[in-house]
Amino acid sequence: MAEQLQQDMECEGLLECIHGLKQLDKDCFRVMVESEEALTIDEVAERVDRERSTAYRSIQRLLQSGFIQKEQINYAQGGYYHVYYPTDPTQIANDMQRKLNDWYAKMGQLIQEFEDKYEHAEADIEIPAQS
Template identity: 55%
Template sequence: MTDSVSEYLDRELQCIDLLECAHGLKELDRTVFRLLVTADGPLTVDDVADGIGRDRSTAYRSISRLLDTGFVTQEQRNYESGGYYYVYQVREPDALAADMQRLLNDWYASMGILIQEFEDTFDSAPDDERAPVQRDE
């Protein structure tokens, strides 16, 4: 996991890295996302588990994280004999991109406010507080 913005900027990022960068998703979540993107249609949790070679509960946790971020939608399907199950698919790319752009804009605005607060705080400090400390060696 990268620790700072400058480290992120130094990395060669790919578009799939946005899942980690913007939402803190894990490698498994990116794998599930790719599976859902390449699927011919919506998938069940069991389909996802089979596709990633993991157990059902692991697949469900990853799908839940993707649902929480809004990358994936859930749709209920009903059995004719009663009961239901859910299927999952990735939202439209333009909707995902718009959501990430809004998130980035919000983050940028928040960082701008914090930078201004930083400047105001340290610019108003008395000169003797800002002077470097000299140490006897």
């Protein structure tokens, strides 16, 4: 954490910092944001120059983090395929703010527990007299 607080960070760094996403995940997200239409996994894989299975894993992480949405497109003759598109940025920002607030509250609680635990221990320690 100290490392992250001291380094310069761009807004995309929040994807890694708050959600633990990797560089490929950020690349896939950027490709979807820059696209004017929803993309298939094959299209994302081609645009980030990775194998389909690698792009699929990245897309799954983005879905689980709430950064993208999935839609099923049905063929008229039967069958279907999925396309992916970015979640509304306001929704993503609100989610990150909520996670940050939850983290901040938890850290405050842990700091208070630390103080309570060691404040009482300090009273029990005898400090030798200096000569």
